[in-house]
Amino acid sequence: MSQPDIHLYTAATMNGYKPVIFLEEAEVPYDLTFINFAKQEQKAPGYLKLNPNGKIPTIVDRAEDRAIFESGAILWHLATKYGEFLPTDPVKQSEVMQWLFFQVGHIGPMMGQAMYFQRIAAPNGHDEPYSINRYVSESRRLLEVMNTRLEGRDWLAADEYTIADMATYPWARAYVWAKVEVDDLPHLKAWFDRIDARPAVQKALTIPKAQPQFWDAKADDGAFAAENAARFASDAKKG
Template sequence: MSQSKDIHLYTASTMNGWKPVVFLEEAGIEYDVTHIDFSQKEQKSEDYLKLNPNGRIPTIVDRSNNDFVVFESGAILWYLAEKYDRFLPQSAEGRSETLQWLMFQMAGVGPMMGQAMYFQRIAAKNGNEDPFAIKRYVDESRRLLEVLNTRLTARTYLVDEQYTIADMATYTWARAYYWAKVSVAGLPHLQKWFERIDARPATQRALEIPEPYWAFFEKRRC
């Protein structure tokens, strides 16, 4: 019988679902993973709602900390970064900057791009096309990507030269610009940032767990 790992991750192949996978793969942390099947509404099951009352993914259980449960992807990244002392600057200023950009993703990039995806990929295909909503969310997503492009001027990563949880959280969403049908033309610093993270084997490996969905990123599995 195999020994349980400290971290048990419940997730699915979505932009939010990949965030903790990226951290764990980059940090080289062994973990157990349970794939939550949306088609079976497993995220709404009685057992899962005991872990995550919001019925969303991802969620972790830290077996090494009295089965402490953390839900919400940004909170999970912060918890893991503090627990393992990885991908988080040591200085108070650096940690604050990381938190600011993490919140920028959570409050802006994710919701806006998610709505752009929803209204174009789901609502429109089900006969509920709303040009006003599509334009609103595509335009706002583009504006947020422009903010990122400006931030990345003369910077390797969002918090200077260090790859942090802010990059991890933002990459899984921003890199899916194709799926949101948002142009990145004229955003060279953002595109270079994509290229740098595209070249990280651990991050790319994470995007295949629990299963790959490369269509989000307009590329084929290598």
């Protein structure tokens, strides 16, 4: 039996879900290797040959005999390879790429830091209110930018569902985990509802495993938060 072209290395994180969403939406066959952070598998020599930054996700495109790392680059590769979720019109394609880079350069880093300082640093003895306020406030500002953009629109770019939406959704939708308020952002919340209703997305959010604590405040009973903080305690100590 032949192997699928795409082999995905990923974990259950916001970046890790992004290529899974594309692959499930496009119904592209793939196989998957779960990267266990607790075992530092992302720093193993074999993996570093594929991704020198030692992060996830990474794909190997067997048909092209090469690895691609960085989630935005992976989504662009998959979209161009399979002709899905990226318009061919150059103006519309540029619009999609602008919002893709908005996620990669702003939404992800800022919300990631909001999560880090509240969910990892503080429980490990580095409670820094200034840093928390800085990143939560900037995350909120960026979600306000999205809310304005989505007024009168269903999707972020090109009047269609694209890799820009796929990239941004796991991060923005995790406002719960980042402790950012969105109750007064109706256009953003309507966008969440539209993507929440997509079966392929909901399936993707269970691969390699579900983390409902990221999306649902009621799911966070403290046990997962404590385990998460302990798992990344060594990162906090380095700080």
